[in-house]
Amino acid sequence: MHVEKDVVAYLSGELAPAEQARVTAHLEGCEACRRAVAESRAVLVALAPGRPAPPPVDWARYQAELRAKVARRPRGWWRRPWPALAAAAVATIVLVLTLQTPDRRLTDLTALDETVLGAQLPMLQQYRMVERLDMLEDLDVIGQLDRIGSR
Amino acid sequence: MLCRRVAERDEAAFDLLVARYQGRAYRLAWSMVRDAEDARDLSQEAFLRVYRTAGSFRGDARFSTWFYRVLVNLCLDHRRRGWWQRLVVRDAIGEDPERGVLERQAAPVVDPGDTLGREQLMTQLWGAVDRLSPQQRAALLLHVQEEQPTSEIAAVLQCSEATVRVHLHRAVSALRKTMGQG
Numbered sequence: 214m215h216v217e218k219d220v221v222a223y224l225s226g227e228l229a230p231a232e233q234a235r236v237t238a239h240l241e242g243c244e245a246c247r248r249a250v251a252e253s254r255a256v257l258v259a260l261a262p263g264r265p266a267p268p269p270v271d272w273a274r275y276q277a278e279l280r281a282k283v284a285r286r287p288r289g290w291w292r293r294p295w296p297a298l299a300a301a302a303v304a305t306i307v308l309v310l311t312l313q314t315p316d317r318r319l320t321d322l323t324a325l326d327e328t329v330l331g332a333q334l335p336m337l338q339q340y341r342m343v344e345r346l347d348m349l350e351d352l353d354v355i356g357q358l359d360r361i362g363s364r
Numbered sequence: 365m366l367c368r369r370v371a372e373r374d375e376a377a378f379d380l381l382v383a384r385y386q387g388r389a390y391r392l393a394w395s396m397v398r399d400a401e402d403a404r405d406l407s408q409e410a411f412l413r414v415y416r417t418a419g420s421f422r423g424d425a426r427f428s429t430w431f432y433r434v435l436v437n438l439c440l441d442h443r444r445r446g447w448w449q450r451l452v453v454r455d456a457i458g459e460d461p462e463r464g465v466l467e468r469q470a471a472p473v474v475d476p477g478d479t480l481g482r483e484q485l486m487t488q489l490w491g492a493v494d495r496l497s498p499q500q501r502a503a504l505l506l507h508v509q510e511e512q513p514t515s516e517i518a519a520v521l522q523c524s525e526a527t528v529r530v531h532l533h534r535a536v537s538a539l540r541k542t543m544g545q546g
Contacts, residue, residue: 220530252540260508267394
């Protein structure tokens with residue numbers, strides 16, 4: 214089995230001793246891999262001293278720009294103009310829809326009160342004095358009257 | 365530890381850290397994106413992220429590994445956004461050959477008798493580096509330029525050492541062909 218994939222690590226001396234020995238042994242008998250090692254070495258040697266020099270930088274300016282960026286606090290999404298406008302628009306739409314829609318929750322609660330009173334109706338009919346009570350005044354009073362009556 | 369002081373918003377420590385890493389950060393970013401302005405912005409962004417997230421650095425890896433990871437990821441993201449691809453294609457088709465040659469000038473060569481041939485070869489070689497896949501290119505630059513061992517490159521690229529070896533093998537194989545043609 215050829216050792217081409219290990220060539221760079223072999224040339225860098227990064228292989229474990231056993232692997233290094235295995236590659237060395239293979240190279241003794243494999244001309245293709247020896248050529249691969251020689252050509253790879255040539256590439257790495259050529260790249261090492263021939264690093265392209267990047268365009269020069271004014272490091273004082275670089276550091277000043279960086280300090281300015283550090284000083285600038287990161288803005289949360291809610292503080293940026295477009296998301297803030299979009300959030301305001303959505304809130305307005307929700308508010309308008311809420312105001313225009315009948316309060317179903319209130320209606321449902323009223324219906325629930327009527328159901329409770331309806332269930333108590335046979336009991337209420339037994340007490341003439343209840344007629345003088347406001348129907349919604351106090352069901353506890355009625356409950357007490359019921360308990361007194363049942364004794 | 366410098367990074368801990370940066371996490372505590374020690375401005376002097378941050379300045380020291382920037383001074384220590386700015387050269388190689390800019391050079392690595394430039395080697396990856398091939399544009400000086402973008403390289404400056406990306407390396408500054410890497411420092412900015414270090415400043416803001418220094419508290420999350422656990423210290424179980426070397427700071428340089430963490431920093432390279434932040435920087436290389438920024439460069440790879442930058443490339444994914446399309447800017448790098450445009451630059452590479454522009455260089456490859458020779459839209460601005462003057463710029464490409466000037467920016468890829470090699471360091472003084474050993475053999476003065478073959479300067480021109482050597483420079484041409486280096487231009488071709490670095491042109492081939494530019495055409496490598498982003499991962500292969502990052503692995504190769506970290507290896508030959510930053511002299512990082514395979515284990516550190518694996519930590520930077522967040523992959524296995526075996527994967528790094530494959531990246532390096534493919535990169536060097538492609539460059540061998542270029543040298544063979546040169």
